[in-house]
Amino acid sequence: MRRLLDPINLAAFGFALSLIVVWQLLADAHLLSPIFFPSPLRAIEVLQYRAFDGSLWTSLAWTALRMVVGWLLASIIGIALGAAIGSFRLARVLLNPTLEFIRPLPASAVIPVAILFLGLSNAMSLTVIAFGAVWPVLLASVHGFSSVSPQLADVSNVLGLKRHDFMRKIALPSALPDIVAGLRVSLALALILTVVTEMQSSLPGLGWDIFFAQRSYRSADLYAGLIMLAVLGFAANHLIMLFERRALRWRNLGT
């Protein structure tokens, strides 16, 4: 409570609020073009209206679902591949050059290819999201699995742990801090690609809402969509940070 009332925090809140108020005043005074900058209150009204008729929640649910499923796909593939490349020399030698070549390809560039094979479908959208979001978690996993401390490998050898026990009990937990950091970046990327594919392929969701609002020159709707995207991105990031704090509790204990 005291932290909230700290003058600096109050000032920070006031700063954000005053930006919005100035915008509102300028809009009221018709100093800003209402086509590009509708008053913030109008955007709130749109949100309110769409919340009541339910269309807001449908869009939000679609976008969140696409983001999460695509991200989960990317995570599973990324961690599995990362474990293989990070732990086994053969996998590293075989796969690394190919992956290094594909990696710089902008994820959105596979959209045309994905459309060719899968049409304007959810499968296409998920493929693109997974392709784009896989890199951060893959790179982080490779790093995590390849930097398991040699002492722990010795301990595992002396105890005669089986290969899968070593992976499960020693390598995976030891790589987890890296993996979770990668998962966070991947989630942000997944949201971006969700919006891109929704716009590109007219799939229902917040991305399409924004796109459609522009086409029909309803800028208040456009801002409403942006606000919802900000909320979704913010919430997703905080959920994963919460998970990080729980799963990696042992890291932040200090002496």
Next chain:
Amino acid sequence: MRKPLLGAIIPVSFLGLWEVSSRAGLLTLESLSRPSDIIEAGYAGLRDGSLLLATLQTCETALLGLALAAVIGIAVGTILGLAPTAERIAGPTIEALRPIPAIAFMPLALMMFGFGVGLEASIVAYACVWPILIVTISAVRAIEGRLLEVAAVLELPVWKRMTKVVLPAAFARINVGLRVAAAISLVVAVTIEIVLNPRGLGYHLVLAQQSLQIGLMWAQLVWLCLLGFVLNLLLSRLGGGSGLMWRPL
């Protein structure tokens, strides 16, 4: 010597299988074209200059957006870095804006600028400004306090203080942010072209797909891979050297 050979096994056998099976008529899917057709289409694109022109368009917009982002990011970042209170007041607003995917502003930019360079460069700038801003704030904050005191004692005017002390001291770290932003700029530019803007590599990629010039589409994809690869290489090479010559190892 053996390592690169092993690494080539997967791509080479993949391409070989692809070529052979499509020649043998086992692979009838039109969307798969043939590796040899792809090379042909790519060569044709290079020769008539269309591929290079598109590349140029994409790169110039990306660079313009990046430059805009650098100017804004470094200027605002320096101010916020030197004034911690201002940074704490503006911080939450920045944190609220940052998670919105830059791409989501595309429709807004389209309303304001119409199709063309302005639309694309403004979105690229928006996407690139965050890493530069954040790195600049922390870089300026990390400047040794003594240096700023020296500048104050010498009674350097504000402008000279910036150009002679603050920016050179912070440059090494700002450079890291610039490199991250450079990689982002190309990705964002191509994305905008794919979704919306009728120019550059991204647009040509979609065009090739929609007009079912499949070989050309694949050729452009490979070209994009190469472009990204070269950019990454350049950035990691540049990172070590430029502006850091005076730095003790």
Next chain:
Amino acid sequence: MQPLRKTVGSVRPEKAEASALEVSGLTVRFGARTILDGINFDVRDGEFLCIVGSSGSGKTTLLRVLAGLARPAEGKVQFAGAEISGPSRDRAIIFQDYSKALLPWRTVRGNVALSLEARNVPASEQDAIVDELLGIIGLSRAKEQFPSQLSGGMQQRVQIARCLAQDPKLLLMDEPFGALDAMTRQSLQDEILQLVADKKIATVFITHDLEEAIYLGDRVIVLGGSPAGIMETMEIDLPRPRNQLTTREDGRFLAYRHRLFELLVQEHPPQAFEGKGQQ
């Protein structure tokens, strides 16, 4: 797993028993460099053998060969009558760098239980065994804490407990107390003596601290030269149980110390082995 007694059996078993470990003609190379050359020694059942030598003399390499973590280029290492072909739970090793040898994401209990999991001890029995071991090593109250919350001495105790949970016949220790402060070091020295005597475990203990070697050992082997070989083997005839005050003041203790010191001074400047607990 043998039942663990809490009372202290303080007298060392009679010497001249059968050998637990036999090393003959051991040579170790890293690439073209020879690290150890023609090493011969044995460890008797229940014996506490200390190996000293200046840093870089190949002590750790020797211990890793005994653990099965490194391969000899030539020679034979036999344990319990069979040649060593790789690591085994029979031979526990305690690493010097305890902070890197513990699983930081597991509590003290979880770290000790790792050995039991490796031995496929049923989960229902693990708790009791862990509790007993932690009681012996004085960690009962830290059971649910993570390694990062413990002092260096406590962390090294966790490693010892994990090794005991392996139910080993041979305990290999690589400068285990080198990084600890003097007081912690002394109490751990006494505890480990008591533990291995109770459980009749043969021990190979590496240190660069001459006094520590004499205080703990039944015998002390001096490693030196390049490539390293055995310079001298010294029987330590001091009564057990040993005592931090009386043992160290014993005239024989001082004579041993004198002799070892001279041996090592011959080839190296003295500061290399007089310092305590660096690294």
